[in-house]
Amino acid sequence: MFEELLRGWDGEFVATRFDAPTSTWMFAGLHSTVLGPGFGGTRMKVYAEPEDALRDVLRLSTAMTYKNAMADLPFGGGKSVLAVPFVPTGQARRELMLRYADLIASLGGSYVTACDMNTTSPDMDVVAERCTHVMGTTEEHGGSGTSAPDTAVGVFHGIRASLAHAFGSDDPSGRTIVVEGAGAVGGQLADLLAEAGAKLVVADIDADRADAVAERVGAVVVDPSDVFDTPCDVFSPCATGAVLNAETIPRMRCRIVAGAANNQLATPEDADRLAAAGILYAPDYVVNAGGVLHLAGYERLGWTPEQMAARLAAIGDTLRDVFEVADRDGVTPEVAAARIAEARIAARIV
Numbered sequence: 001m002f003e004e005l006l007r008g009w010d011g012e013f014v015a016t017r018f019d020a021p022t023s024t025w026m027f028a029g030l031h032s033t034v035l036g037p038g039f040g041g042t043r044m045k046v047y048a049e050p051e052d053a054l055r056d057v058l059r060l061s062t063a064m065t066y067k068n069a070m071a072d073l074p075f076g077g078g079k080s081v082l083a084v085p086f087v088p089t090g091q092a093r094r095e096l097m098l099r100y101a102d103l104i105a106s107l108g109g110s111y112v113t114a115c116d117m118n119t120t121s122p123d124m125d126v127v128a129e130r131c132t133h134v135m136g137t138t139e140e141h142g143g144s145g146t147s148a149p150d151t152a153v154g155v156f157h158g159i160r161a162s163l164a165h166a167f168g169s170d171d172p173s174g175r176t177i178v179v180e181g182a183g184a185v186g187g188q189l190a191d192l193l194a195e196a197g198a199k200l201v202v203a204d205i206d207a208d209r210a211d212a213v214a215e216r217v218g219a220v221v222v223d224p225s226d227v228f229d230t231p232c233d234v235f236s237p238c239a240t241g242a243v244l245n246a247e248t249i250p251r252m253r254c255r256i257v258a259g260a261a262n263n264q265l266a267t268p269e270d271a272d273r274l275a276a277a278g279i280l281y282a283p284d285y286v287v288n289a290g291g292v293l294h295l296a297g298y299e300r301l302g303w304t305p306e307q308m309a310a311r312l313a314a315i316g317d318t319l320r321d322v323f324e325v326a327d328r329d330g331v332t333p334e335v336a337a338a339r340i341a342e343a344r345i346a347a348r349i350v
């Protein structure tokens with residue numbers, strides 16, 4: 001099964017360790033190092049089978065190649081998965097992270113890690129005890145702090161570029177925008193949109209969060225199960241993945257989808273479903289690049305806040321290019337974004 005998965009993958013290599021003390025499979029996937037070291041987070045998760053974890057690392061490291069290329073970062077795509085039998089805590093967790101750090105160190109800088117699902121900045125501090133190929137440590141250990149505000153700014157620029165393409169004006173003023181998820185990114189995005197004069201609708205499974213954001217920005221609160229049926233100009237998914245699917249798309253009453261959540265499309269066909277419904281889709285990994293820009297920009301590239309602001313604004317320019325290629329080639333924005341990323345990588349292969 002491992003062989004079948006690897007034969008069907010176009011990446012560079014997967015470093016694999018079985019950690020006997022915790023029965024954890026460690027996979028560090030390097031999809032592409034053409035644009036620079038593979039950069040992507042460490043996911044800790046319980047899987048039914050190690051093959052499921054390997055499948056995830058192949059898929060996720062590939063996605064990071066595209067995300068980092070579209071963010072115009074000098075990084076390729078990588079991702080790690082720690083397939084644990086249960087999520088460890090305390091000393092056992094620390095020891096696991098140290099052994100995992102040894103695996104990353106052995107890759108000699110071809111992979112740079114960070115936090116992902118179930119891993120935190122204190123975990124990255126432990127990794128940093130053994131190697132320097134890590135971002136997203138705590139601020140006491142030189143980390144750059146939460147990336148959510150910069151992610152929100154990037155999404156804001158993405159929404160403006162999408163409005164310009166769909167309506168001929170990038171002005172959010174008077175536009176109705178549904179923000180699904182009033183968390184770290186969704187809350188900050190709501191602030192930016194309210195300041196720009198948008199009419200906001202928010203939803204969160206945590207009603208208190210939705211209420212707090214709504215009160216702050218003067219938004220209407222809807223039940224999370226009603227977000228897809230709410231008429232609006234922009235639907236902004238800032239909660240979880242796979243929200244754009246065969247069940248939700250026919251219900252959607254928006255002109256644009258542009259938000260922070262990762263992996264919004266449940267399947268590749270959902271990009272076609274959106275196009276057929278006349279909905280402009282801003283590819284998630286282009287729009288939510290503020291997260292990787294924040295980490296790489298502040299922790300590796302020495303950017304000033306002014307440089308960061310310029311690079312976040314450039315997310316809007318990239319999206320304009322994506323929509324232009326989509327229109328020119330008669331393909332979905334999802335396909336257009338992949339073509340642009342692949343062209344950027346091909347241009348570096350001699």
Ligand code: NAI
Nearest residue numbers: 147148151181183184185204205224238239260261262291
């Ligand atoms: P968060 O955990 O602070 O906020 C997520 C919010 O969504 C929570 O308030 C949660 O209660 C709510 N939620 C969960 N399921 C929901 C549902 N079905 N309907 C409505 N609300 C629901 O997370 P954060 O940092 O704001 O991230 C939001 C999304 O953006 C995530 O998918 C994340 O992977 C993605 N993202 C975040 C980045 C960052 O810099 N924080 C960078 C790139 C992507």
